[in-house]
Every structure is written in structure tokens, then in C-alpha cells.
Amino acid sequence: MKEFLKTKGFKMTPQRELIFRSFFEMGKHVSVEELYDKVHQKDRSIGYSTVWRNLKVICKVGLAEEVNLGDGVTRYDRVTREPHGHLFCQNCKRLIEFDIHAVLPYLVETGEEKNFRADSFKIEITGLCEDCQAMENKKNERLH
Amino acid sequence: MKEFLKTKGFKMTPQRELIFRSFFEMGKHVSVEELYDKVHQKDRSIGYSTVWRNLKVICKVGLAEEVNLGDGVTRYDRVTREPHGHLFCQNCKRLIEFDIHAVLPYLVETGEEKNFRADSFKIEITGLCEDCQAMENKKNERLH
DNA sequence: TTGCAATTGAATATCGTTTTCAATTGGCCG
DNA sequence: CGGCCAATTGAAAACGATATTCAATTGCAA
Ligand SMILES: [Mn+2]
Ligand SMILES: [Mn+2]
Ligand SMILES: [Zn+2]
Ligand SMILES: [Zn+2]
Numbered sequence: 001m002k003e004f005l006k007t008k009g010f011k012m013t014p015q016r017e018l019i020f021r022s023f024f025e026m027g028k029h030v031s032v033e034e035l036y037d038k039v040h041q042k043d044r045s046i047g048y049s050t051v052w053r054n055l056k057v058i059c060k061v062g063l064a065e066e067v068n069l070g071d072g073v074t075r076y077d078r079v080t081r082e083p084h085g086h087l088f089c090q091n092c093k094r095l096i097e098f099d100i101h102a103v104l105p106y107l108v109e110t111g112e113e114k115n116f117r118a119d120s121f122k123i124e125i126t127g128l129c130e131d132c133q134a135m136e137n138k139k140n141e142r143l144h
Numbered sequence: 145m146k147e148f149l150k151t152k153g154f155k156m157t158p159q160r161e162l163i164f165r166s167f168f169e170m171g172k173h174v175s176v177e178e179l180y181d182k183v184h185q186k187d188r189s190i191g192y193s194t195v196w197r198n199l200k201v202i203c204k205v206g207l208a209e210e211v212n213l214g215d216g217v218t219r220y221d222r223v224t225r226e227p228h229g230h231l232f233c234q235n236c237k238r239l240i241e242f243d244i245h246a247v248l249p250y251l252v253e254t255g256e257e258k259n260f261r262a263d264s265f266k267i268e269i270t271g272l273c274e275d276c277q278a279m280e281n282k283k284n285e286r287l288h
Numbered sequence: 289t290t291g292c293a294a295t296t297g298a299a300t301a302t303c304g305t306t307t308t309c310a311a312t313t314g315g316c317c318g
Numbered sequence: 319c320g321g322c323c324a325a326t327t328g329a330a331a332a333c334g335a336t337a338t339t340c341a342a343t344t345g346c347a348a
Contacts, residue, residue, distance in 0.1 A: 011294055011345050032335080047297040052336075070212030072305085072335070085251075087260045098254050103247040107229075107269055110242050115274040116231045124266040125251055130259040155314050155325055176304080191328040196305075216304065216336085 008061045015046050019054040029067060029075045029095045067095075069124065085123030091132040152205045159190050163198040173211065173219045173239045211239075213268065229267030235276040 001020065002012040010016075022039050023030060036051040055076050058064045067075045069088050075095070083104060087096040100123055111118040128136065145164065146156040154160075166183050167174060180195040199220050202208045211219045213232050219239070227248060231240040244267055255262040272280065 006346095009294095013295065013345070015296070045297080049298080049337085050296055053295085066214065068212060068214030070210065070218075074214075074335080085254075087255065087258060087262075089260075090263070096258055096260070098258070102250055106247055107267070110229075111231065111269050111271065114231060114240055114242070115277075116233075116240070116269065116271055117277055118231075118269045118271040119234070120270045122266070122268040122270065123251070125255050125260065125262045126264045126266065127255065127260055127262040133259075133261055150315095153325095157314070157326065159327070189328080193306085193329080194327055197326085218304080 005061065010057060010061070015043070015050050016054055016057070018043055018046065019051055020058065023055070023058060023064070023076070024078070028077055028097070031073050031075050033073075035076075065120070069095075069126075083121065085125070087125045087127070087129070089129035089132055090126055091128055091135075094129055096129065149205065154201060154205070159187070159194050160198055160201070162187055162190065163195055164202065167199070167202060167208070167220070168222070172221055172241070175217050175219050177217075179220075209264070213239075213270075227265060229269070231269045231271070231273070233273035233276055234270055235272055235279075238273055240273065 084097040
């Protein structure tokens, strides 16, 4: 990792090491605050801006991407070889991923048709996840 | 329009009338600030918060939807019968629409598979529009 | 070891969004 | 036609996530 960062023009530091490690441990779709909480538990001296900056670094070196869902909080998603879409539960904010191989060619073609140079594709389905639907049903039952 | 608003529990006011009219005149993908500028030209007394609130009203009554592209500015898009996706130029912020009939069934199916109750579908392609590519090329030529 | 750019933490700035509050007004009812 | 009251308005302030500033520290190449 240190070597990898060097090729990208970044130094390794203890703070960066902990932040990177924590990010990759936490799995997908992490917000600055969530990562800060985790990192801060392990090292109370690490500041919020350092966590924020290092998430940007993780993106700059191509290991993650920002995900914006319009709820005012940017999440950071590990980059995987497989492009995917997101099901976003408006209630619990959970993100469920799904494969988009089937539709990607169509989107690529659409971009080409309009002479658009596409950098990235985003597919999001907003709604209510299975669990939150169940909770909603229970709540409605109680009203009878 | 006044009657329509009444059925939704809203009153008509001169400010609202002007804001609604201006919004529909401006076409698609309007930000609060853009609409405020336009409205403010016609009536210097109308405040920013009134414009903001009325855009929310336009959404509440189902005539528009918020569009979030991760650039920190919410845009308001007239609701049309036809679902569509967006090509978003990162340089000039222009939005180009495209039809998504072909991929919608796949997304609906995906939601069902995961027992997800889908409210809305969002498809965005980020990149550089034709004009901005041309500008970029010109700039690069000049460097030789 | 030295020099210097990169990094860090705290504080502060930014900026679009949202709320507060007092004053005004639309529209229903008598 | 008034009177009433909830809805609406405009200005100002609050919010909150993101981003920057700055002085101090540190990684690391030479
Ligand atoms: Mn993801
Ligand atoms: Mn649109
Ligand atoms: Zn949920
Ligand atoms: Zn452009």
C-alpha cells in the first residue's frame, strides 16, 4: 500500500494507515462521519478533517468513488471491477447493490449517440427495503 | 391551477402565481437560484425563501421532482409522463435527457427480486458534452 | 542528518438548504 | 360586505455537510 501510494505521489503516515485500513474493514458505503467515529475510537487524536481528506485521497488513487443520493450525505463506495447499481432505502438509508451488466451496453450506446464522453454511470432505485416495509405493516396493524 | 391547488390544500397568491408560471416557462432542470433570479426580475419584492418553498410545493403537488447530481445543487425537473435518464456534463452542468423505456423493465424486475418497493428510478451518465469536448480540444491545440 | 513538501488537527469559512418569526393575506363563513 | 384564522410571505438566522486556512509536525529523498 505504501508503495502504491508512492506511485501516486502520496506519503504514508500512521493516521493515513489507520484511516485506509478502517475504511476497507468497514465495507461499502461509508460516510465521513461513520468512518471518523470508527477511526476516532482507535485513535482519539485523529481529526475529522484528516479523515475527510483521506477519503478524498482514497478516491483520487482510484480505490473508491463518491456516491450521492440526495439525502445530503456523501458516501464512499469501494471501487470494484463490477459496475453496479443501488437500491436506496429512504427509511433506513441502507444501500443494496445489484448487477447492471444487462443495461450498461444500452447506456454506453446512448452516450455515443449524443456524442457524449461518458465518465461514469449511475443507476439508483429509491424506495423501501424489505425490512422497512415489514415495519411499516406492523405499524399499520397496530392502528386497528 | 387555482382550483387544482385547492384540491391539494394550498392557496393561490400573486407570488405563487408568478413563481409557478416562471417555473413552467423556464423549462427543465431549474435550480432555486435560477428561478429566484428570473422571478426577482419580474417582482423585486419576492423573497428567496418564497421561491424555495414554492418549488417544494410544486413537487408536493406532483408537478416536479428534485434532481440531485452530486454537485451540491438541487434542480427541479418537470414531471412528464415519460421516464427519462440524464446525461450530465460536468463542465457546463447541462442536462441532456434520454429515453429509458428499454431498461426500465429490467430495473423493475430487479426491485421485485429483492422485495424492494421502488418509488423512483434514476439513471445518470456523467461526463463531457459534445460542445465541451470541442472546447477542450481547442484548448489543447493552443498548447502546441 | 538535513531540507522541504506533504500531512495533520483545530478552527474557521463556505454555501446551499431549511427554519423561525412577526406581519400579511387569501378565502371560507356568517 | 366584514371578520376570522390558517396559510403564506420576506428577512434574518440557523443548520449541516463540505472545504479551506494556518501553524506545527513529519515522512522521506538526497
Ligand atoms: Mn455500491
Ligand atoms: Mn430531466
Ligand atoms: Zn430500509
Ligand atoms: Zn458541457
